Amino acid sequence: MEVDFLVIGSGLAGLTYVIKVAEKFPDKKVLVVAKGGQEDSNTHFAQGGVAIVQLESDSFEKHVQDTLTAGDGLCDEKIVRMVIREGPSCLSDLVNWGVDFDKDSKGQYDLGKEGGHSQNRVVHHKDITGEEISRALIERLDQLNNVKYLTEHFAIDLITEHHFEPRTISDSVTCYGAYILNEINDQIITVRSGITVLATGGIGQIYKQTTNPLIATGDGIAMAYRAKANIKDLEFVQFHPTALYDPKESPSFLISEAVRGAGAILRTIDGRAFMQDYDPRADLAPRDIVARAIDTELKNRGDNYVLLDCTFIDNDTFSTHFPNIKSRCLESGIDVHESPIPVSPAAHYVCGGISVDEYGQTSIRNLFACGECSRTGLHGGNRLASNSLLEAFVFGERAASQSSKLIEKVDLKITAPNWKSTGTVTSKEQILISHNRNELREIMQNYVGIVRSNERLERALKRLKLIYLETEGLYKKEKISVELCELRNMIAVAYLVVTLSQKRLENCGGYYNIDLK
Numbered sequence: 001m002e003v004d005f006l007v008i009g010s011g012l013a014g015l016t017y018v019i020k021v022a023e024k025f026p027d028k029k030v031l032v033v034a035k036g037g038q039e040d041s042n043t044h045f046a047q048g049g050v051a052i053v054q055l056e057s058d059s060f061e062k063h064v065q066d067t068l069t070a071g072d073g074l075c076d077e078k079i080v081r082m083v084i085r086e087g088p089s090c091l092s093d094l095v096n097w098g099v100d101f102d103k104d105s106k107g108q109y110d111l112g113k114e115g116g117h118s119q120n121r122v123v124h125h126k127d128i129t130g131e132e133i134s135r136a137l138i139e140r141l142d143q144l145n146n147v148k149y150l151t152e153h154f155a156i157d158l159i160t161e162h163h164f165e166p167r168t169i170s171d172s173v174t175c176y177g178a179y180i181l182n183e184i185n186d187q188i189i190t191v192r193s194g195i196t197v198l199a200t201g202g203i204g205q206i207y208k209q210t211t212n213p214l215i216a217t218g219d220g221i222a223m224a225y226r227a228k229a230n231i232k233d234l235e236f237v238q239f240h241p242t243a244l245y246d247p248k249e250s251p252s253f254l255i256s257e258a259v260r261g262a263g264a265i266l267r268t269i270d271g272r273a274f275m276q277d278y279d280p281r282a283d284l285a286p287r288d289i290v291a292r293a294i295d296t297e298l299k300n301r302g303d304n305y306v307l308l309d310c311t312f313i314d315n316d317t318f319s320t321h322f323p324n325i326k327s328r329c330l331e332s333g334i335d336v337h338e339s340p341i342p343v344s345p346a347a348h349y350v351c352g353g354i355s356v357d358e359y360g361q362t363s364i365r366n367l368f369a370c371g372e373c374s375r376t377g378l379h380g381g382n383r384l385a386s387n388s389l390l391e392a393f394v395f396g397e398r399a400a401s402q403s404s405k406l407i408e409k410v411d412l413k414i415t416a417p418n419w420k421s422t423g424t425v426t427s428k429e430q431i432l433i434s435h436n437r438n439e440l441r442e443i444m445q446n447y448v449g450i451v452r453s454n455e456r457l458e459r460a461l462k463r464l465k466l467i468y469l470e471t472e473g474l475y476k477k478e479k480i481s482v483e484l485c486e487l488r489n490m491i492a493v494a495y496l497v498v499t500l501s502q503k504r505l506e507n508c509g510g511y512y513n514i515d516l517k
Helices: 012-024 060-070 077-085 087-096 129-141 219-226 257-261 287-301 315-321 323-331 387-409 430-447 454-477 482-503
Strands: 002-008 030-033 147-150 153-159 177-182 188-198 237-244 265-267 306-309 341-350 353-355 367-369
Touching: 002 012, 002 177, 002 387, 012 030, 012 129, 012 387, 030 188, 060 077, 077 087, 077 387, 087 387, 129 387, 153 188, 153 219, 153 482, 188 219, 188 387, 219 353, 219 367, 219 482, 237 257, 237 287, 265 287, 287 306, 287 341, 315 323, 367 387, 430 454, 430 482, 454 482
Parallel strands: 002 030, 002 188, 030 147, 188 367
Antiparallel strands: 153 177, 177 188, 237 341, 265 306, 306 341
16 A cells, blocks of 8 residues: 555544645545554543643743643753644644534633643543544544545554665664554555654553553554664653542543642542642642652552542532543442542553654654654653643644655655565464563553662563563564554563663652662
8 A cells, every 4th residue: 555644543643643734735645544443542531631821811931831840850941832832723723623622601711720730721621622632533534535544453563674675774764654454354554655653642551550541552652663763751651640449440540630620639548638748739739749649658558549539529510520530430339529539540641752853753764753652852751731632733733744845755666565474373372462461561560650669670671571582482473463563562662661760860750769869
């Protein structure tokens, strides 16, 4: 298959890119590849909203300073200012595409406030903002005749010089497309593209407790790493402080930070409010501080969860703003107006990823990355709540703008080699794959979590190496499957998280090692 633009991933970043290039070039072919269904993206599960300056009492500068503070000195200030200033145009496009953001009785946007924000600036659609954004963008996509949308298709690897015979070894790498597995008939398609975009989301599934959907296995980051792209800041894994505590459920159900923005208070099981002991902003401190505080309380007390007390929030207010959370809690036998919600931290968002410039370009020619799989410099050591959807749109749009300048110069005449799968057999031992996946998640949860140590990191690395050797053995002899490829990607990403953690010599943002100052 030959296309002009190949987009791997179907969240806000990827679909923004698709809409922009498809509208600009109605005569060019655009292909979207999603390994699950249309709704299987991290965007779809986003609850909070999009942080965009709206009120006169707010300002770009206040939003910039809130972002820099949350990022703990590691943000790229130029990128921060650029993204925040482009927020209003983001809102305008999303509304034009049909996204229905909540408004108050005066017809103004009903702006929420979340941890780390000094002002109300989060536009949202109840507590299912991501679902509403996904709905609107998919409907817009359906109106574009030059876009082909393939669900149930899994990207195995990027096509670069490394796949050509004789194999080319060079410091300069170009992307020519990707090898795509049709999950329905097990055929592997060679997709040759002028521009390739990775918008594959996060890495949460490398942890046992995560809010991320099952698809979040770090595929884009792993593919880019194997292709020799620059990867940065993966040690900064953000743990959401308040996931509904249910040891039988995976992924964990997220209790939005906006609930604390509405006044909810964290308490120990015996009812003691504790966040004021850790930060003057108490329950509205940034996520890394709140997550570490909860982790400390749990370890000191030997408890499995803390309580999020919403009982004093007005019934109508809670029901209007958080109907999905209220409904899900009721399914677990919790009436939020009568009882506090048991919560515990869960892996939620990675602040690093594939290094890109201000246009989403990676270190590999003709390869872009946007959304959570990319490292733009916006988040630094810790993401400010609701900045991620803003970043996804801005970089999706910027990548599309830059791609529009490059596409006419790209040579599509190069013949990419087809995937070689001779000599492989279908596995009769799926337990080998599932066991290694479970073991990897246990290792990351126990050794590379909210609080780390040099010894824990070293133990994690030793165990990951064993899993790597076993999995590579399976990969060389068995027929390609999504499960095997996901495991391989998870190992690569877990390895990067551990090794980059070992190189981090000071505690900063979401990274905390007890052996460092």
